[in-house]
Every structure is written in structure tokens, then in C-alpha cells.
Amino acid sequence: MPQEPKLAPTLGELLQERGVSRRAFLKYASYLSAVMALPAGSATALAEGLANARRQSVIWLSFQECTGCTESLTRSFSPTLESLIFDLISLDYHHTLQAASGEAAEKAREAAMAENKGKYVVVVDGAVPTKDGGLYSTIAGVSNLDMLKATAKDALAVIAVGTCAAFGGIPKARPNPTGAAAIDEIITDKPIINIPGCPPIPEAMAGVVSYLVSFGKLPELDHLRRPKAFFGETIHDRCYRRPFYERGLFAEGFDDAGARQGWCLYKVGCKGPVTYNACATLKWNGGVSFPIQSGHGCLGCSEPDFWDQGGFYRPLSTNLREMGPALAGAALAGAALGAGAAWASRRHQESYQRDQSAAEGDKK
């Protein structure tokens, strides 16, 4: 009798093996569904889905990046979340976290791709240089551009983690010498989820992977492909300094009386009003704080081109381009045009008056 192929254990089985109680697991599922604002009753469905899910094969590609995104996820202050991510997924390839290196690592990636064709998820952090055939960043002699295309070809979905992968981020900042591009500018035929942030909030990553694994579909995304559960509201919408904004009480610097009293940071460049992210609600380091609470305005790091918005300390309502010389030139040109028009008009009047006097003289 032929032997049944042995299926990988489900996540529920894995957690049971590690002594995680069903109660703790349900609690975690409720937390996640609350964080993702899922409809009532979804916590059980999420828990069921997660418990029955087999480990999801994940290939994690790191391109033009600083490893901050991986650091943010792995050093998250929430050990349950962190371990859940890694329990949920079978991380078949990750530069920073895998033991293998060089040829062996590349072989592991290729093997995972062949074994899980059409079922694996590609996670990317970092932008992709596209200029000059993508030669500005290569791994084992393969350009990031080629590696991304080849790896994404048979993927189930692609998750772009961090602003560099989602929108090009810092590598794409002007003058963008390497022609850095976001993942969705290159991969256009696969479902893509963007989880931007510099770095992104760990809960967003855990939430999206859990959702993907348990419900087998993408969570609801906004027009920039960000999960609405985490990127549905602006920082300003949920900022605890908002009452000061409404009352017109602003810190003028980082060490003045206003700053010490916790007033709004709009005048010192806060980009919270146009930044969609969950920092103000989920916060960082296990809910300890977030930039605005620590006294610095929001940089807008989960928005496209946040590096090129005229400066982190430039208030949002100011113009982006230098105008002084252009306006001085316009004023001079305008004054010259006006003087010219007045002069022409004076000449016209004088000649009219001369004609009138001449006509009167003729009559006489």
C-alpha cells in the first residue's frame, strides 16, 4: 500500500507542541482582529484559520535597504507576535536570518520556489535599482531586478515591507542615482500588499501574514495597496496632541515652553495630517511611545516620497519650492511692464492733446 505523503504540521499542532494553550491563542487572535478592526466574530474565524493553516512558505528578498525593517520585526517587544510570524511561516530564504550563505542560500531559494510553486509568498524589503540594467545591486551575481522578476513569477502574492519596497523610499529620493523603483512598478501581474513605514509597525506585518494565511485572501487595501486596517487613518486623526492643534497652541521649537507642555508639533514640521499609519494607536516598543509622544513631529515615513517633501522641519502648509528670486524677478518685470504701459499711455494722451490743439488752431 502506497504511503500517504506526510503533511507539514498545522500551526495549531505546532503551538500545542510548544505548550501554547488554546486560551492564549484565542486571546492573541482576538487581539489581532481588534488591531485590524475586523468585524465582530472574526476573532474565532481568525483563530480557526490560523490553527488549521500549514506553514506558509516565504521567500524574503532584501534589496536596496538598511535592514531596519527586519530589525524592527525581529526585535519587536512583543515576543508572541514575533514568534507567531516565524511559526506561521517557513522562512525559506532571508539574508539576515538564514544560516546558509552564498551558493547554498541561493539553492535554498530555488528549491523553495520549485517545491511551493504558485503557493509561496515573496516578502521584499528594499527598493530595486533599475538604471543600467539594475547593476547597482546584485546578489550572487544576479541583479535585484532579475531576482525579483524570477522569484515573483510563481508566487502567490508579494508583500512589500517598508517604504523602500512599497514606494522606493530613501534609495528613490532625489536625484535617485540608481533608478530605484518600488516593487509594484516592476511586478504588475501579482497581488501586492504594501506595508510601508521606515520601518513598518511589526503588528502590521504580523496582522497581514495572519490574515493571508487564515483567510486565504488579501486584506482590504487602500489606493496605495496598504492594508486599511493599519493605514486607514492619519496620525493626526488619532494624535493625542490634536486638541492643541484645534486650539492653535503650537510648539515653536523642540525646547520651548510649548514643546515642554506637549503642544502640537505642526509648526516644527509634523507631517501627521497627511500620513496614514497606526503609530498613534499601536505605538512602538510594546506600546510605550511613538515619535510625536517622544517630542518629534511625524516624518511621514509611510507615504510615498517622504524624503522629498521639502524638509522634515518645514511645516506642511508651506510651499515646496524656493520662490524668493523668482518672485523678486516677477516683481521687477511687472513694475517694468507697468511703467512701460503707463509711458505708452502718456504718449498717446499727449499726441491726442496735440492733435486736439492743432484741430482747434485750424478752426480758428
Added chain:
Amino acid sequence: MTLLEFARGPALQVAMIIFVLGATWRFFGALLLPWRLVPAEPRKGAPSPIAAAFKGVVVKMWPHKPFQKAGMFTFVNGYILHFGLAIVVFLFAPHILFIKGLTGLSWPALPSNLVYTVGVITMASLVAGLVHRLRSPVLRLISRFDDYLSWLLTLLPVLTGLLAAAHLGARYETLLAVHILSICAFLIWFPFGKLMHAFMFVFSRAMTGVRMGQRGAEL
């Protein structure tokens, strides 16, 4: 480039250049014309040109007795509109920051909530002004395209500013971009239509005062 980047960047830059160029052009073009258009000698006992000019400016700030009943709405509504606009434009913190970015000048702001309230009153006054204009056959007759366009381009920044403040109708960054673009449209039209009265009204009233004074006419 996002819509907001476009609005804060090239759109605002071009609009400001057109505004400054057009306004200085019209301003100097008018001011450098001959001031004494009437060659006749002033009447005996005519006030000095300075006094007449001053009177011309001040007297027109309130309707003459015979016209008080008919003109009261226009005056009161006009004051509400203009003071409202001045408060919204010059006393809202983000606006002051914009001006500071351009000129380096700044002054204290009013609480945002108060400015929003003034914005609503200003908008109501703009709408009331239009209704009054449309209901009066005489005003309708003398209204031109310029009047309606100037009205619309004044209303739009107030309306979009209020929508942005209330986060109503679209995402905030879109509303903010549309608000800035509506200001760009306002700035571009400003020097070429009746909006230019903001700079010229003092001079035109003064000139009327001088001319009338020269002829001995009571203003």
C-alpha cells in the same frame, strides 16, 4: 509626483509668479499714469488734494443717508465678508506659516476652531452676496463674467479650506491639495479681474475724492 506635491510645488510657484507679475504690472501701470486728468484749474475754496483724497477714501466706507436703506445689506455683508476673509487668511496658523515661509514675517494666530467658525460665516456671506446680486435686476444687469468668476474663485478656497479642516468628502491630502490649487486659481486671476480692487480701492477712491474736490462737489 502626488497631487499635493504638485500643488505645493510647481502649481504654487507658477501661480505666485503670475500673481506678483500681474499685480505689479497693473499697480504701476495705473499709478504712473498722469494724476491730474482734468486740466481745469481747481474751483475756489476747493479742499487740498490730500484732504480730498482722504475724504474720498473715508466717506465711501459707509452709505450716504439717502441710500442707507437700499445699500445697508451690501455694506454690512461686505464688511462681514471682508473681515471674515482677512481673519481666515491672515490669522490661521497654517496660513501664517505659509506667509512666514515666503516673507519671514509672522504674528500670533487665532485658535483654529474660531477660524473655522469665521470661515463658515464668510462663506455664508459670500453666498448671501451672490443671492442678493442675482435677485436685484439692476445688479444683475451690471454684473459681468468677471464678477461671477471673482466670486467663485474667492468662494472655492474658503469652501475647500473648510472641507479640509473638517476632513469631509475626500482624503485629507487630496482636500489640502485641492485647497492649494484653488488658491492658485485665485492668485492667477487676481491681477486681471476685479479681485485687484484689494490693492487698488484706496487709490481709486482717493482719485475720485481729488477730482470731485477739484470741482467743488460734495462727496
